[in-house]
Amino acid sequence: MAGGIKEWPADERPREKLFKRGTDSLSDAELLALIIRTGDSVSGRSAIDLGRALLQEFGDLRTLAGATVTELCRIKGTGPAKAASIKAALEMAARINSDRLLVCRERFTAPEQIYQHYHYTFRDRRKEYFMALLLDGKNRIIREVQISEGSLNQSIVHPREVFNPAVRESAAAVILVHNHPSGDPTPSREDLDITRRLREAGDLMGIRVLDHIIVGDGRFISFVAQGMW
Known part of the structure; x- marks a missing residue:
């Protein structure tokens, strides 16, 4: 779809989809879009476009979780702030899985x-x-x-x-x-x-x-x- 996410039909926006249908309805790219929040004003790519670019580069969320901040920043439009948000979110997920299994x-x-x-x-x-x-x-x-x-x-x-x-x-x-x-x-x-x-x-x-x-x-x-x- 052309234009920014705000111009999309409400049912297709990640946040609205989450509210209406739950997190299971979101693709990996849409989940990443909610984490990084904003797109790249220079290239005109939306947050979902950046999420797709990250997944195309690293293959899946598991591989993405193992990437360094420097490696994430190599994706055009993903600066240190977005990379830090991605790393923090995926680390929290890993800790939840880890901590619940051994106490x-x-x-x-x-x-x-x-x-x-x-x-x-x-x-x-x-x-x-x-x-x-x-x-x-x-x-x-x-x-x-x-x-x-x-x-x-x-x-x-x-x-x-x-x-x-x-x-x-x-x-x-x-x-x-x-x-x-x-x-x-x-x-x-x-x-x-x-x-x-x-x-x-x-x-x-x-x-x-x-x-x-x-x-x-x-x-x-x-x-x-x-x-x-």
Whole structure:
């Protein structure tokens, strides 16, 4: 349709469609239009046009969520303010999905439980993140601690970085979790060596390492479930 969104029939405007038919009636481009609010006065493109351009460039909302502000700003008409709004909205959605699945004092019962939480957090990350979940004597989650960011090696995933917070929280056990940005959760030699080293340190300190879970794209590896313990 030619002209700005305000010139469109009321039933076709994203905001009015949302009020009348609900959010399910909106396309991905229309949802993005509501987030970025205004079009580009220079090119004359509407907010929906910009939403379509973003989706054409990145393919889908999931890939868009993983884009940086700089990458978003490469789309003509999408400046820092619009890019920041997009990043904030998609991050809130990711946090809602993540936070509802794993809560403090929830009891750990299976590796699938950890995967269901972390695959929302990790699925669009381009770097490796190594986390430790601290548990009490009844395997209830006390809290999570980020140990490192970046490619894993024994200098940054050191036993003291894992077990210092465990000691401070009086944790009885820990679960190790990290992601593989490649999408393939198969453990590397470095993963195996770090896991062995941390298990040995935990045994000495009386803090059990219950499992190491590697999160990939749509799948995961549990060291315990795979018999690697």
